[in-house]
Amino acid sequence: MIEVTDLETCFSTGFIRRRVVRAVDGVSFRIEEGETLGLVGESGCGKTTLGRSILRLVEPDRGRIVVDGTDVTALSRSELRRFRPRMQMIFQDAYASLNPRMRVSESVAEPLKIHRMGSRADIDRRVRELIEEVGLNEEHLNRRPYELSGGQNQRVVLARVLALKPRFLVADEPTSALDVSVQAQILNLIRDLGHDYRMTCLYISHDLGVTRAMSSRVAVMLEGRIVEIGRTADVLDRPSHPYTRRLVDASLTGPCASLERLPLPAAPTTVEVRSGHWVEETV
Amino acid sequence: MTAMSDALLEVRGLKVGFPTPEGLVRASDTVDLEIYPRETLGLIGETGSGKTVLGMAILRLLQPNTIIEGEIRYRGRDLLSLPEAEMQRVRGREIGIVLQNSGTSLNPVYTVGTQIAEAVTLHQGLSGPDARQRAVELLDAVGIPDPVRMAGEYPHRFSGGMRERALIATALACRPNLLIADEPTKGLDAVTKRGIVDLFSEIDRDHSVLFITHDIETAGDLATRVAVMYAGEIVEIGGAEEVLGDPAHPYTRGLLASLPERGMQPIPGSAPSLITLPSGCRFSPRCGCAVENCSREHPGLVEVGSGHYARCMLYD
Numbered sequence A: 001m002i003e004v005t006d007l008e009t010c011f012s013t014g015f016i017r018r019r020v021v022r023a024v025d026g027v028s029f030r031i032e033e034g035e036t037l038g039l040v041g042e043s044g045c046g047k048t049t050l051g052r053s054i055l056r057l058v059e060p061d062r063g064r065i066v067v068d069g070t071d072v073t074a075l076s077r078s079e080l081r082r083f084r085p086r087m088q089m090i091f092q093d094a095y096a097s098l099n100p101r102m103r104v105s106e107s108v109a110e111p112l113k114i115h116r117m118g119s120r121a122d123i124d125r126r127v128r129e130l131i132e133e134v135g136l137n138e139e140h141l142n143r144r145p146y147e148l149s150g151g152q153n154q155r156v157v158l159a160r161v162l163a164l165k166p167r168f169l170v171a172d173e174p175t176s177a178l179d180v181s182v183q184a185q186i187l188n189l190i191r192d193l194g195h196d197y198r199m200t201c202l203y204i205s206h207d208l209g210v211t212r213a214m215s216s217r218v219a220v221m222l223e224g225r226i227v228e229i230g231r232t233a234d235v236l237d238r239p240s241h242p243y244t245r246r247l248v249d250a251s252l253t254g255p256c257a258s259l260e261r262l263p264l265p266a267a268p269t270t271v272e273v274r275s276g277h278w279v280e281e282t283v
Numbered sequence B: 001m002t003a004m005s006d007a008l009l010e011v012r013g014l015k016v017g018f019p020t021p022e023g024l025v026r027a028s029d030t031v032d033l034e035i036y037p038r039e040t041l042g043l044i045g046e047t048g049s050g051k052t053v054l055g056m057a058i059l060r061l062l063q064p065n066t067i068i069e070g071e072i073r074y075r076g077r078d079l080l081s082l083p084e085a086e087m088q089r090v091r092g093r094e095i096g097i098v099l100q101n102s103g104t105s106l107n108p109v110y111t112v113g114t115q116i117a118e119a120v121t122l123h124q125g126l127s128g129p130d131a132r133q134r135a136v137e138l139l140d141a142v143g144i145p146d147p148v149r150m151a152g153e154y155p156h157r158f159s160g161g162m163r164e165r166a167l168i169a170t171a172l173a174c175r176p177n178l179l180i181a182d183e184p185t186k187g188l189d190a191v192t193k194r195g196i197v198d199l200f201s202e203i204d205r206d207h208s209v210l211f212i213t214h215d216i217e218t219a220g221d222l223a224t225r226v227a228v229m230y231a232g233e234i235v236e237i238g239g240a241e242e243v244l245g246d247p248a249h250p251y252t253r254g255l256l257a258s259l260p261e262r263g264m265q266p267i268p269g270s271a272p273s274l275i276t277l278p279s280g281c282r283f284s285p286r287c288g289c290a291v292e293n294c295s296r297e298h299p300g301l302v303e304v305g306s307g308h309y310a311r312c313m314l315y316d
Helices: A047-054 A077-086 A104-114 A120-133 A150-163 A180-196 A208-214 A232-237 A242-250 B051-058 B084-090 B112-124 B128-141 B147-151 B160-172 B190-203 B216-222 B240-245 B250-257
Strands: A002-013 A019-031 A036-040 A062-067 A087-090 A168-172 A200-204 A217-222 A225-231 A270-274 A277-280 B009-020 B023-035 B040-044 B067-074 B095-098 B178-182 B208-213 B225-230 B233-239 B302-305 B308-310
Touching: A002 A047, A019 A036, A019 A047, A019 A062, A019 A200, A019 A217, A019 A225, A036 A047, A036 A208, A047 A062, A047 A087, A047 A168, A047 A200, A077 A087, A087 A150, A104 A120, A104 A150, A120 A150, A150 A180, A180 A208, A180 B250, A208 A232, A217 A232, A217 A242, A225 A232, A225 A242, A232 A242, A242 B190, B009 B051, B023 B051, B023 B067, B023 B233, B040 B051, B040 B216, B051 B067, B051 B178, B051 B208, B095 B160, B112 B128, B112 B147, B112 B160, B128 B147, B128 B160, B160 B178, B160 B190, B190 B208, B190 B216, B208 B216, B216 B240, B225 B240, B225 B250, B233 B240, B233 B250, B240 B250
Parallel strands: A036 A200, A036 A217, A087 A168, A168 A200, B040 B208, B040 B225, B095 B178, B178 B208
Antiparallel strands: A002 A019, A002 A062, A217 A225, A225 A277, A270 A277, B009 B023, B009 B067, B225 B233, B233 B308, B302 B308
């Protein structure tokens, strides 16, 4: 189970006139064991920063993150390193996620070696198993990323992540650069493997169709805050926040709500509109 | 297909090949299509199917060693046989193009206004302040807020959606009859994408548009007709409602079924190499409807409905 409480991550920009951007602004939510929470919002709303903050790939400024009973925010550097195998992340650009000089076999073996998971023979056997699990075969083991397609590279990335048997996975738009038929293959694979490995997942996407297919609950992010969260069907079919309505409208055909910027309250309060469906009140 | 003379652009038997050490890459093979005045033709297909190459070939923007055969007739003139100087007058003025990857299509060391003004000066002979004024008008027309200030900004100050708008403004600068747009919504989030789609639905009232995309839903929103490409060939073409609402070709059906909203059923296998294409129908190795004959005979386009053609044995 993942529990995030009042998380805040800021970036400061500008050398002379320093400006602080609150990329994640007081975010709280829970993801139950084995559940997938979808996270949607426009480019720049803070989705990726939230995902990275939970894994402490960027250091949050405030708040608490509990993964499977361990307070991640309280871990020291070396403790965090030992905890890493339990929480992993995959990214949009699989090609950029892989070392171009490593063969597939080396890439998949690398996390096992770093975390000392078994002898050389064990690792070798596990690499072969993993490569089959993600739908590749032995002939791919000696290839390098440039010799594989986008979908195949994403499969290699998945094999690397699964090698560590993580409890929690942050998937940051892993299919948005893929064609629809390849996307369908990878989404099915992530869904099946997530189920087999009993992974808890935060699935980041700006595609509502993908989110619907992948997650049982969804959180909508706007300017660093979660403005609506609840069961996927509730949030996307009966959106309560004007911003969610706009997102849903924009992905449909036909007339669309105004694209003007919404005014947001400085000190928001959240109300439960139906069981488990929370919405931030608007001004 | 019937050759209609009122088409703005007619492509006939277009073959494009790239010689490589491994062999000839047949990126476009015997493509026939026409674009009529004030229509949007959506060209859909997956990565490597030859969509971009087709768009580039129309404007003769491919590298010199490319092997091109066939005819590309714009208002009756064959663009492939025009001298380069005349072709240069067609580019921009008659046919505009919005290239893929807005991030790399703008020059980072010039302001956006300067780059749009350059196109205006080059093609319409406007000078200095007039060209500048026109650039501001164009930015305003494509929905850039505060266009006077934004014209003076460099591309890195523009977001992805705004850069796309700036490129569209540049392509529209000379009021071309035909606009080729290559993946203008790629990588944009739903709200930004919607803005660009709305912009195109305004543009296509005055211009013909060849809208190249791998996004089936966007094509459905914008296009009057849709052409589907697979492995360098057009496998289905017809009215957008017919092709996307009642697809005839198994590949088109497979694409639609792989959408998350429609069950997310992937097409088995992967697209063939354009060097070693399968014999017979190019889709047959992945096709659930394939019969024995499919791997032997190469099907032609068959009319399956009014103006709706599919390249499949099922209809022979």
